[in-house]
Amino acid sequence: MNRRISLSEMSKLLNISKHTLRYYDKIGLITPSYDSNGYRYYSIDHYYVLSTIKLLREMDVSIKDIKKSLNDDNLEDFVQLLVDSKEHIDSEIIRMTKLSNLIGNKIKVAFHEKSRENQWYVQKEQERKYIHFGKYPPQSASEEDKFEDLFELGYDVLAESNIMIKHSIEQLEKITDDFTNFYIEYDEKVDMIGDLSILSEGDYIIYYYKGNEQNIYDSLINTLNDIKSKGYIIGDVVYEMLRPSQFITSSNKYFFTEFNIPIVKKDLTLE
Structure with missing residues (x-):
């Protein structure tokens, strides 16, 4: 019984x-x-x-x-229900993994914001690839089309990809309003968008800036002068790195960004 x-x-x-x-x-x-x-x-x-x-x-x-x-006594219908549910779960795992990684990066950046704020240091970087994207905001119909192409691919530029902006040291005074060389992290989805730009493996000056956006130029110039006074010979380009994980700040009064400056060589006589 x-x-x-x-x-x-x-x-x-x-x-x-x-x-x-x-x-x-x-x-x-x-x-x-x-x-x-x-x-x-x-x-x-x-x-x-x-x-x-x-x-x-x-x-x-x-x-x-x-x-x-x-x-429903049809086993195939039940199996299909399980298949559909598993696909949904797999999709959620991908979404939650992305979210977890983003939060982890934000935590990491928050510590950098506290410990590296307006300071520079040397760091070895691996080779990085970026695709030329144009100006932001778009300055022409063709550049607007590039953004539309990405959105149609489901590739959210600001939320998903790392962004890199090239600034010529000779024209740093335009840094707050000139996004002439605007790039996004290389991805197969956007391979057709524009020319490939490669940041070579090597030593870079990493400078975290936090402050009023209008003061970026003066702060960056002072930093470059300090770098040179320590014997570092740098290239003629400053790379501004805008990663999704860096869109974090303790106050909306501040602008927070990271600059990468390639080191050409070190003048040992100034050590």
């Missing part, structure tokens, strides 16, 4: 609340038996069905679809 499983026992066995079990009974999702005193009890068959229901709910399958599935 099948052993009776009480409502409390089933709740503990499957870690499903009593309230949920009563709700499933009320909507006809699964119907337990009743004893002479009106108390619900379940069988081992109920246990297996409730296990399936719990799995499907954890897979974010709606009650409506679960109910339909339980009343």
Whole structure:
């Protein structure tokens, strides 16, 4: 004879609340038996069905679809329900992984913001590739089309990709309003957009700036002079790196960005 499983026992066995079990009974999702005193009890068959229901709910399958599935003897339909649910979960894993990485990077940047604020240091970088994108905001219909091409590909420029802006040291006075050389991180999706620009592997000056946007030029010039006074010979381009993880600040009064300055060589006589 099948052993009776009480409502409390089933709740503990499957870690499903009593309230949920009563709700499933009320909507006809699964119907337990009743004893002479009106108390619900379940069988081992109920246990297996409730296990399936719990799995499907954890897979974010709606009650409506679960109910339909339980009343459908077609195994192929049930398998398809599982396939669709797995695809949804896999998509969510990708989305949540991206979100987790973004949050992790923001935490890392927050520490940099605190410890490296308006300071520079030397760091070895691997080779990096960027695709030329034009000006931002777009200055012509053709440049506007480039943005539209990316959006159609589902590639959110500001939210998904690392952005790099080339600034000529000779024209740094235009740094706050001239995005002439605007690039986005190399990706197969945008390979057709523009010319490839390669930042070679090597030592770079990394300078984190935090402050009023209008003061970037003066701060950067002072930093470059300080770098040169330490014997570093630098290239003629400053790379401004705008990563999604850097869109963080403790106040909307401040602008926060990172500059990469390639080191050509070090003048050892100034050490």
